[in-house]
Amino acid sequence: QVQLEESGGGSVQPGGSLKLSCAAFGRSFSSYAMAWFRQAPGKGREFVARILGSGGSTFYAESVKGRFTISRDNAKNTVSLQMNSLKPEDTAVYYCAQSYTFYGSDRDHDYRYWGQGTQVTIVS
16 A cells, blocks of 8 residues: 655746645555646646656656656655646646556556645636
8 A cells, every 4th residue: 555645735826836745655666657647627637747667757748848847756755746837727636646557657547546636726
């Protein structure tokens, strides 16, 4: 069993920055890809970013590419999402997830464990 605990959400103005963090407790952290997904009000859950188990490769949704950066610290069992140049359409609940595999994917059904979510609100 794995527990994922997100932190760092909040409310900022457009153009601002936030950093989300996720701490993992349980099985071997570096063996599995980690990802961030988000769900806006009235919408389905969407992929934001993922990072391979080793941290060597990262992948992003087109909507956040160049603005968000995912990283991980396998020594501390944490994964982070640095979000810059935030837009109102980034408003959502953000979820940290751990994949079944080293590589993961951008599909939520490829992720076995999920955090409880943290709210990010971009408002003028």
